[in-house]
Amino acid sequence: MSPERRTAWAFLAPSLVLIAIFRIAPLIWGAQLSLTDARGITPGAFIGLENYRELAFDPAFRDSISNTILLIATLPVWVCFPLLLAILIHQGVPGGRFYRATYFFPAILSSVIVGSIFNTLLRRDGAVNAALKLVGIAPTDWLGSSHTALLSLIAVQLWATFGMSLLIFLAGLSTVPQDMIEAARLDGARLRHLVWFIIIPALRPIIEFVAVVTTIGILTSMFGLIYVLTAGGPGTSTTLPEFLIWLELGKLNRPGYAAAISMVLFALMAGLAWAQIRIMQRNADV
Amino acid sequence: MSKRLLSIPMALIALSCLYPLFFALNNALKTNKEDILNRFGLATSPTFENFTQAWTRSHLSDYFLNSVTATVGAVLLLMLLASMAGFALAILRFPLRHLVFIAILASLMIPVQVVLVPFYKTVIAFGLLNTRIGLILSYTAFFLPFSIYLMTSFYAGLPRELTEAARIDGARFWQVWWFVMLPLGKPALITLGILNALYCWNDVLISLLVLQDKRTLMVGIAALRGEYTTNIPLLSAGIVLAALPIVAIYLIFQRQIVNGIATGAVKG
Amino acid sequence: MSELSLTGVTKAFGGVQVIQGVDLSIEKGEFVVFVGPSGCGKSTLLRMIAGLETTSSGTIHIAGEDVTKAEPYDRHIAMVFQSYALYPHMTVAENMGFALRLQGVAAPERRALVTEAARILQIEPLLDRKPAHLSGGQRQRVAIGRAITRHPKVFLFDEPLSNLDAELRVQTRLEIARLHQALGATMIYVTHDQTEAMTLAHRIVVLRAGRIEQVGRPTDLYDDPDNLFVAGFIGSPKMNFLPVQASGPREITVAGQTLTLALSVPLPTGPLTLGLRPEHLSGEGPQVTLVAEVVEQLGQTSYAHGKIDGTPVIAEVRGHRPQVGEAIPLTLNPSRALVFGADGQRLR
Numbered sequence: 001m002s003p004e005r006r007t008a009w010a011f012l013a014p015s016l017v018l019i020a021i022f023r024i025a026p027l028i029w030g031a032q033l034s035l036t037d038a039r040g041i042t043p044g045a046f047i048g049l050e051n052y053r054e055l056a057f058d059p060a061f062r063d064s065i066s067n068t069i070l071l072i073a074t075l076p077v078w079v080c081f082p083l084l085l086a087i088l089i090h091q092g093v094p095g096g097r098f099y100r101a102t103y104f105f106p107a108i109l110s111s112v113i114v115g116s117i118f119n120t121l122l123r124r125d126g127a128v129n130a131a132l133k134l135v136g137i138a139p140t141d142w143l144g145s146s147h148t149a150l151l152s153l154i155a156v157q158l159w160a161t162f163g164m165s166l167l168i169f170l171a172g173l174s175t176v177p178q179d180m181i182e183a184a185r186l187d188g189a190r191l192r193h194l195v196w197f198i199i200i201p202a203l204r205p206i207i208e209f210v211a212v213v214t215t216i217g218i219l220t221s222m223f224g225l226i227y228v229l230t231a232g233g234p235g236t237s238t239t240l241p242e243f244l245i246w247l248e249l250g251k252l253n254r255p256g257y258a259a260a261i262s263m264v265l266f267a268l269m270a271g272l273a274w275a276q277i278r279i280m281q282r283n284a285d286v
Numbered sequence: 287m288s289k290r291l292l293s294i295p296m297a298l299i300a301l302s303c304l305y306p307l308f309f310a311l312n313n314a315l316k317t318n319k320e321d322i323l324n325r326f327g328l329a330t331s332p333t334f335e336n337f338t339q340a341w342t343r344s345h346l347s348d349y350f351l352n353s354v355t356a357t358v359g360a361v362l363l364l365m366l367l368a369s370m371a372g373f374a375l376a377i378l379r380f381p382l383r384h385l386v387f388i389a390i391l392a393s394l395m396i397p398v399q400v401v402l403v404p405f406y407k408t409v410i411a412f413g414l415l416n417t418r419i420g421l422i423l424s425y426t427a428f429f430l431p432f433s434i435y436l437m438t439s440f441y442a443g444l445p446r447e448l449t450e451a452a453r454i455d456g457a458r459f460w461q462v463w464w465f466v467m468l469p470l471g472k473p474a475l476i477t478l479g480i481l482n483a484l485y486c487w488n489d490v491l492i493s494l495l496v497l498q499d500k501r502t503l504m505v506g507i508a509a510l511r512g513e514y515t516t517n518i519p520l521l522s523a524g525i526v527l528a529a530l531p532i533v534a535i536y537l538i539f540q541r542q543i544v545n546g547i548a549t550g551a552v553k554g
Numbered sequence: 555m556s557e558l559s560l561t562g563v564t565k566a567f568g569g570v571q572v573i574q575g576v577d578l579s580i581e582k583g584e585f586v587v588f589v590g591p592s593g594c595g596k597s598t599l600l601r602m603i604a605g606l607e608t609t610s611s612g613t614i615h616i617a618g619e620d621v622t623k624a625e626p627y628d629r630h631i632a633m634v635f636q637s638y639a640l641y642p643h644m645t646v647a648e649n650m651g652f653a654l655r656l657q658g659v660a661a662p663e664r665r666a667l668v669t670e671a672a673r674i675l676q677i678e679p680l681l682d683r684k685p686a687h688l689s690g691g692q693r694q695r696v697a698i699g700r701a702i703t704r705h706p707k708v709f710l711f712d713e714p715l716s717n718l719d720a721e722l723r724v725q726t727r728l729e730i731a732r733l734h735q736a737l738g739a740t741m742i743y744v745t746h747d748q749t750e751a752m753t754l755a756h757r758i759v760v761l762r763a764g765r766i767e768q769v770g771r772p773t774d775l776y777d778d779p780d781n782l783f784v785a786g787f788i789g790s791p792k793m794n795f796l797p798v799q800a801s802g803p804r805e806i807t808v809a810g811q812t813l814t815l816a817l818s819v820p821l822p823t824g825p826l827t828l829g830l831r832p833e834h835l836s837g838e839g840p841q842v843t844l845v846a847e848v849v850e851q852l853g854q855t856s857y858a859h860g861k862i863d864g865t866p867v868i869a870e871v872r873g874h875r876p877q878v879g880e881a882i883p884l885t886l887n888p889s890r891a892l893v894f895g896a897d898g899q900r901l902r
Contacts, residue, residue, distance in 0.1 A: 003458065003459055003625060004378050004379060004380060004459055005378075005380040005381070007374070007378060007458075007459035007460055007463075008374040008378040008379075008380040008383070008459075009374075009380070010460075011370040011371060011373060011374040011378075011460075011463070012370070012371050012374045012375070012386060014367055014370070015367045015368075015370070015371040015390070015430055015434060016386070016390075018367070018423065018426055018427040018430060019390065019393050019427055019430060019431065021408065021412075021427070022401075022405060022408065022423070022424060022427030022428065023393045023396045023401065023427060023428070024393060024396070025404075025408065026396075026401035026404035026405045026407075026408055027396050027400065027401050027404075029401075029404035029407070029408075030400070030401050030403060030404040033403060033404060085296070085299070088292055088296065093292055093293060093296060094290070094293060095293070095296075095297075098300070099296055099299075099300055100544060101540050101544065102300040102303050102304060103299065103300065103303055104543075104544060104547075105303050105304065105536065106303050106306075108484055108488075108532055108533075108536050108543070109307070109488070109529060109532065110487065110488030110489075110490070110504050110507075110528070110529075110532070111488065111490065112488070112490050112504040112505075112507050112508050112528075113488075113504075113507065113525050113528055113529050114306075115508075116310075116507060116508070116511050116521060116525050117306045117307065117309065117310050117522075117525060118306065119511065120309075120310075120313065120518050120521070120522065121306065121309065125325075126325065127309065127325040127326040130325035130326060131325075131326060159302070159303075163303070164547065167544060167547050168547070220397040220399055220400075221397075223399065223490065223491045224488075224489075224490040224491065224504070227490060227491075227508060228507075228508050228511055241399075242397075242399035245399055245402050245403075246399075246402065246491070249402055249403055249406065255403045255407075258402070258403050259403045259404065262399065262400045262401065262402060262403065263400075265399060265400050266395070266396070266400040269395055269396075269397065269400060270395050273392075273394055273395035274395070276394070277388075277391045277392060277394065277395075445637060445639065447635045447636075447637050447638075447639035448639050448641065450604075450606050450626075450633075450635070450639065451633070451635060451639035451640075451641070451700075452641070452652070453605075453606065453625070453626045453627065454604060454605075454606075454626045454627070454631065454632060454633045454653075455627075455652050455653035455656060455700070455704075456626075456627035456653050456656040456657060457627070457652075457656055458625075458627070461656060465652070465656075466641055466643075469643045470641075470642065470643055472643075
């Protein structure tokens with residue numbers, strides 16, 4: 001082997017080993033586990049797709065899927081809200097740099113911190129209800145009622161992450177050629193024309209990227225928030241698949257069944273992540 | 287112009303971004319009694335009692351140490367491994383290079399939730415449960431693909447002649463990495479270090495699994511919330527203490543973080 | 555023994571043969587220039603000598619040692635890149651001393667060698683600066699300095715002047731020539747600029763499509779090219795080519811005039827090409843007239859562009875300044891005329 005190849009493999013080896021042990025092997029193991037009736041620590045017998053069949057009739061799982069679909073239905077808000085703010089900052093609203101830094105601030109906080117703070121704000125005897133009471137509005141149990149819990153969860157997560165999408169949009173906007181915008185201005189375009197005919201088309205790949213990343217985030221990074229804000233409740237009204245897996249693991253008696261939920265989540269993820277990888281690969285240029 | 291008018295909603299949103307942490311800080315300075323009577327008013331006679339209680343009696347100091355160890359260890363390991371792998375993928379030529387790059391990107395598709403059960407079993411099988419090194423390795427494994435992607439695209443953007451000049455100057459390939467690529471990668475490594483520090487520090491799920499009886503700060507805060515549902519000032523003190531390092535880092539490295547995230551997501 | 559020798563060297567990228575069997579030997583102390591149009595393989599050949607590209611077949615020897623498979627650092631060569639490729643994070647002194655540092659040369663000795671090289675190039679005041687704070691010309695000197703510091707057996711230059719502006723280019727060209735005299739080192743220099751090739755080289759290697767078209771002293775290539783390609787590539791403005799037919803074993807007819815040439819072999823029948831440089835359209839011989847369509851005035855001389863028999867022709871005019879539309883008398887001087895066969899090869 002040439003020194004070049006030898007060095008390449010030696011440099012990649014530690015990373016590849018770690019990824020293989022902690023990500024790829026567990027995935028294969030999980031797929032295999034999902035086809036068994038393993039209970040507790042005893043390796044189970046092969047039962048084919050029995051776990052998946054049972055899953056289809058599990059009300060908790062069905063709720064977690066419908067909650068996910070509801071969440072994904074709000075995707076336009078997750079994309080348009082930060083996009084609008086990014087365009088405003090980019091077009092030179094006074095104090096843009098301050099807004100950029102401030103809007104991103106919640107995104108650096110841990111979901112546990114965000115969840116704990118909002119828990120004290122939104123709970124029945126929390127600050128929001130206390131404030132509402134002052135102006136004579138009846139208090140709502142934001143987190144305890146199945147009507148508002150999911151909505152509250154969405155709002156908090158949106159609050160915590162819109163800064164991230166905003167930054168990505170701002171980075172994308174900075175690549176829109178300024179002379180193109182100036183040319184359009186000379187042609188008599190107003191801000192709304194600029195946005196519609198120049199900025200949005202130029203940003204299309206970035207918009208795609210944000211949509212995909214946000215969807216992946218909805219599927220995989222809400223655990224911390226659910227864990228401290230609602231614990232999946234009331235009932236299953238804020239349970240998402242990733243939290244359901246955790247609950248099943250916590251019971252620990254049916255790893256095969258938990259693995260089957262994981263595989264469904266993986267299938268959901270795979271398509272999305274593939275799109276993300278294609279975009280990233282295009283950007284990495286290697 | 288209308289730009290001035292737009293400032294009002296934008297300022298309100300900015301306020302909403304800052305208020306919750308201020309709210310927590312304000313609560314932390316109250317006594318429990320005062321908080322029950324006045325949920326959102328300013329603390330009338332600020333006290334640091336809650337902070338000392340949270341730090342000592344609620345063991346946040348121990349959790350803090352666990353978080354620092356795991357975060358620092360994982361971040362250093364991530365920078366080292368990502369720089370090496372990125373160098374190999376962007377600079378060196380070897381068969382299967384493209385395939386390895388795709389495979390690493392593809393492993394992004396496997397978040398910890400998807401492999402929760404077998405990952406947990408793997409950690410046990412390697413005797414890494416409840417060890418800090420286990421947590422460091424887990425963090426590294428899960429944050430590595432994105433870090434490698436970032437370093438690969440950074441190195442791929444450097445002129446090829448730099449490597450060639452170093453080779454002509456007599457550098458072995460590992461010396462090209464050590465003397466040229468590692469120092470040149472500093473801006474990307476700083477970005478990556480900060481991002482990974484945020485991820486590791488803020489993580490709950492992985493540490494909940496791997497470090498069950500030791501607890502990191504975030505797990506500790508989550509537990510605190512369960513234990514002291516009625517004592518909001520104490521919980522708030524814990525929250526403020528846990529957020530403090532991150533807020534400090536953000537205030538210092540705000541530009542790098544903001545720019546780093548942007549370039550990490552969409553290059554150039 | 556020659557300092558560098560290439561024997562049957564080829565290179566294939568994928569299925570494409572970019573270097574097709576090059577044989578060449580270069581003597582110690584020689585200044586050899588590889589020249590050719592872009593894509594001719596000159597840079598690839600240089601990079602193969604440097605060890606930056608592998609050799610598909612054939613062998614490369616440097617100072618008698620077979621280095622065909624050797625890594626770049628085992629070849630005793632230094633290279634100056636077109637983009638300079640200075641390490642941005644190192645000072646000028648560190649850049650120049652990097653090779654020595656890798657060889658384990660101690661710091662004081664390193665500093666002495668670097669200072670010596672810097673003195674030769676007059677860049678001593680720059681030693682503690684970073685490349686970002688240097689001008690293009692200064693970076694170029696540092697890149698050359700980095701090569702000198704190592705005392706290599708062979709210097710390789712890959713289009714080192716193409717990023718400089720015209721004035722600096724001429725100046726640096728002179729300095730490289732001076733440097734070569736001072737060091738007496740073997741140098742191989744790649745360029746697409748035939749003026750650089752003519753002014754610097756002891757010998758020029760003209761490459762086209764991965765093959766050597768001709769090797770020779772600059773004046774030989776100018777006076778006595780082997781084929782149409784070399785004749786057209788060397789010289790500025792380009793040599794005029796006129797399609798002609800043989801009208802006898804040593805006679806050709808062009809523009810109604812008959813030219814008798816001194817050839818050692820009789821001309822074949824069929825189409826031929828007559829080559830006459832713009833500066834050689836005077837002296838003894840049959841006369842033709844060129845009506846100037848465009849005139850380029852250079853002050854001392856002028857170039858008149860027109861057509862002879864429908865073929866575009868450029869003529870150098872000295873002595874007076876022609877006007878557009880003027881009929882300029884030209885001489886088809888048989889002693890300066892070159893004839894090429896249908897295959898492009900020179901007929902002597």
